[in-house]
Amino acid sequence: MNRPDSAVGRLMATEAGHRPRADAQRNVERIVVAARTAIAEIGVDAGAHEIARRAGVGVGTFYRRVPSREALLEAVLDEVLTEIADVADRSLAAPEPWAGLCEFAAAFVRLRAESCGIGEALGGACGDALDQSLAGLRERIRLLVERAQAAGVMRTDLPWQDVPFLLAAAATGARTLGMRAGAQQWERNLRIILDGLRTTEPAPLPGTPPG
Known part of the structure; x- marks a missing residue:
């Protein structure tokens, strides 16, 4: 269970008004893990394409699951x-x-x-x-x-x-x-x-x- 103040919890909170699908949450979890490693290795300039590649998702999925690259980095x-x-x-x-x-x-x-x-x-x-x-x-x-x-x-x-x-x-x-x-x-x-x-x-x- 993700804490509300965790990066995944904060990003999933943008799915307001309905219970997020399990596959949507899994994608957010993968994106957060990928963002943490990208930030560690590259820095705060880590791009959306690089994070999506590391997460194994398309850029379209990336932007459906997070409000923006900046919001993701801030949450992480x-x-x-x-x-x-x-x-x-x-x-x-x-x-x-x-x-x-x-x-x-x-x-x-x-x-x-x-x-x-x-x-x-x-x-x-x-x-x-x-x-x-x-x-x-x-x-x-x-x-x-x-x-x-x-x-x-x-x-x-x-x-x-x-x-x-x-x-x-x-x-x-x-x-x-x-x-x-x-x-x-x-x-x-x-x-x-x-x-x-x-x-x-x-x-x-x-x-x-x-x-």
Whole structure:
């Protein structure tokens, strides 16, 4: 069963006034899955023809099932941002503030590192379409940071607004200066960043150095 606030649920809500056919819902589900992978690999410029091809449907079916390419991308990106907000909520409920912040940071950076489109959306590439979701995510990051600072496990000489930029910096490209990133490069970057935010001893670095 699709949640009303999921991408499929939002798109199926446009079929107002009658119960959608099973085949129509299956097509929407395939289109949403295809859109998520296309956004991750191509970015927010992923086109309708490319998404339809990945979904195994014709462009005509694509436009019968979704109001527009923009509406589809907004629904999918909003769904992903809701998922990361859910991670933030679980992290806020963690007994240990530092462990909660680290759990969220890892999920946030992994998403940025693995999805080109999410990185673009978090950077504001979608205009004001995702303003509400981004505002909710900012508020959760503020609470995570201030909770860790209040517990005395995170340095207090920087405002919470620095943290999203630091986390974004952990998701680097595959190559720089002729060197190839290690298999766990973003995790190493993140560990260095988190250790720089701690008030206690640094943790061991994961993975191997880039070569």
